[in-house]
Amino acid sequence: FVERTLALIKPDCINKADEIETIILKQGFTILQKRRITLTAEQCSDFYSEHYGKKFFPSLVAFMTSAPIVAMILAKENAVQEWRDLIGPTNSNTAKETYPDSIRALYGTNEQKNAVHGSDSAVSAEREIRFYFPNCVVEPIPTGP
Ligand code: CMP
Numbered sequence: 001f002v003e004r005t006l007a008l009i010k011p012d013c014i015n016k017a018d019e020i021e022t023i024i025l026k027q028g029f030t031i032l033q034k035r036r037i038t039l040t041a042e043q044c045s046d047f048y049s050e051h052y053g054k055k056f057f058p059s060l061v062a063f064m065t066s067a068p069i070v071a072m073i074l075a076k077e078n079a080v081q082e083w084r085d086l087i088g089p090t091n092s093n094t095a096k097e098t099y100p101d102s103i104r105a106l107y108g109t110n111e112q113k114n115a116v117h118g119s120d121s122a123v124s125a126e127r128e129i130r131f132y133f134p135n136c137v138v139e140p141i142p143t144g145p
Contacts, residue, residue: 003079004032006128008117011067013107020103020116024074027086032073033133039065047131056112063112071132080125083118090114 007024009017017036024031039047044064051057076082088095088102092114095105107115119125130137 002075002077003122003125004129005074005079005083005125006117006119006132007072007074007083009070009072010113010115010117011063011065011069012109012113013115014067014069016107016115017070020107021070021072023086023103024072027082029074029076029079029083032075033136034070034072035132036068036070037132038068041065047128060112073129073133073136080119080122084120087116087118 009020013020021031041061044061045052048057048060048064051060074083086103088099088104090104091111092104092108093110095102095108095114099105103116104114119128126137
């Protein structure tokens with residue numbers, strides 16, 4: 001079934017956004033929504049709250065707020081898994097060794113500057129879509145009294 005996922009193009013690749021979008025479309029995803037924003041530290045901490053307290057958290061926030069990002073809702077059959085397969089492992093150095101055709105291998109630098117983000121599950125995808133595109137949440141049809 002057709003599913004939605006949330007994709008981010010991170011600050012390290014904001015100048016490659018057009019190239020990365022071309023790859024996304026070529027792989028059969030539909031870009032349902034797209035916006036370019038510069039996150040505040042507060043927004044970024046909120047988005048990555050599951051990583052709060054980790055050693056890399058402060059530098060992750062500094063990185064993600066350093067320049068604009070592009071947020072997109074992608075749609076495709078099995079979109080969550082398909083997008084994660086296309087981006088490759090979190091660490092771009094690992095990606096270069098194991099998935100050389102992945103976006104993180106092609107455009108990322110290391111474990112932090114890894115070019116793109118993808119939701120890790122359908123539940124995360126809905127939360128992350130709501131975070132960047134609050135008007136695009138599909139609400140259930142209310143049932144009668
Ligand atoms: P992402 O998939 O967006 O989710 C969390 C982000 O934190 C991750 O990509 C990286 O940008 C960053 N990250 C994850 N692990 C590390 C790490 N060990 N050191 C630095 N940054 C990391």
